[in-house]
Amino acid sequence: MIQAQDLTKVYQMGDSEVHALNGASFTIDEGEMVAIMGPSGSGKSTLMSIIGCLDVPTSGKYELDGLAVENMGESQLAEIRGRKIGFVFQQFNLLARTSALENVMLPLTYAGFSGKEREERARKALERVGLGDRTHHAPNELSGGQQQRVAIARALVNEPSILLADEPTGALDSKTGVEIMELFQSLHKDGGQTVILVTHDTFVARHANRIIRLSDGKIVSDEINQNPIKAGTPRTEE
Ligand SMILES: Nc1ncnc2c1ncn2[C@@H]1O[C@H](COP(=O)(O)OP(=O)(O)O)[C@@H](O)[C@H]1O
Ligand SMILES: [Mg+2]
Incomplete structure (x- = not known):
């Protein structure tokens, strides 16, 4: 589903260059649940924005569902994003x-659905995240965890092939964060949803089936997690 080869990303900052990605290569298959870890500034968000077609690499190849994305312009990228990608952010952005x-x-x-269809789909998405009884609540009438669930429902409503989440538990307390990870796990298990998420919390990452570690814009490890943490497991350190 995803094939990335030798991705680099260089940001121009006045006279200096920031090398955010330094040759990252990996493939991700449909139905995987992958956690990307790494220290602050290691290139995680840059990588996510390339995977999510928000940006293109400076060099390297990126193929998504057989489409070569690296040379696409903004309108083509926007079209692919709308069809294939659901985004979840740390700050919910509701x-x-x-x-x-x-x-x-x-x-x-803009997807050409009638008002009634849109409402039905949105209701179903809210049910999938366990908020079928909160459809008329505004964000300030919901807890942080519930707001993130609304954001996940919004990401799912287009039935994207990939759900991308950049530090989705970063603004939540650790118990609520784990509940959000359990939700990602169930979307992944029950619906076969491909999930790629960024975290710097090892316990959070261990809910995924594969853990990729970045450092200075390079992949320093890429491991299958044989025993993902199951729902209800108490938090442990390493
Ligand atoms: N739009 C940008 N312009 C210039 N530098 C950037 C930009 N976005 C990120 N960077 C730099 O690229 C590096 C990687 O950033 P980022 O991908 O956000 O890392 P992470 O998400 O792992 O903290 C950092 O040094 C950061 O300062
Ligand atoms: Mg980041």
Whole structure:
């Protein structure tokens, strides 16, 4: 599903260059659940924005579902994002004073669905994340964990092939963060959803089936996690 070869990303900062990615190569198959770890500044978000077609690499090849993405322009990238990618962010990024249902309906606005269809799909997505009874609550009437669930429903409503989450538990307390990871696990197990997430929390990462570690823009390890942490397991250190 994803084939990345020798990805580099260089940001121009005035007269100096920042090498955010230094030749990252990997493949990710459909249905995997992958955690990307690494210290701050190691290139995790840069990598996620390339995987998610928000940006293109400076050099290297990136193929998504057989499409060569590395030379695409903004309108083609936007089209691929809308069809294939669901994004979840650390800070939820929900519209305030707007109900959960309307927040989740937003990505369907330009997809050519009738109002009724949009509402039905959004309702289903909210049910999938366990918020079928909170459709009319605004973000400030929901807990942090519930807000992140709304954001996950919004990411799922287009039925994307890949769900990308950059530090999805970073703004949550550790118990709520683990509940969000259990939700990703169930979307992955029950729906076969491909999930790629960034975290710097080892316990969070160990919920995934594969852990990729980045350092200075390079992949320093890429391991299958034989025993992903199961729902209800108490937090342990390493
Ligand atoms: N838009 C940008 N312009 C310039 N430098 C950037 C930009 N985005 C990220 N960087 C730099 O690239 C490096 C990697 O950043 P990032 O991918 O955000 O790392 P991480 O998510 O692992 O903390 C850092 O040195 C960061 O300062
Ligand atoms: Mg980051």
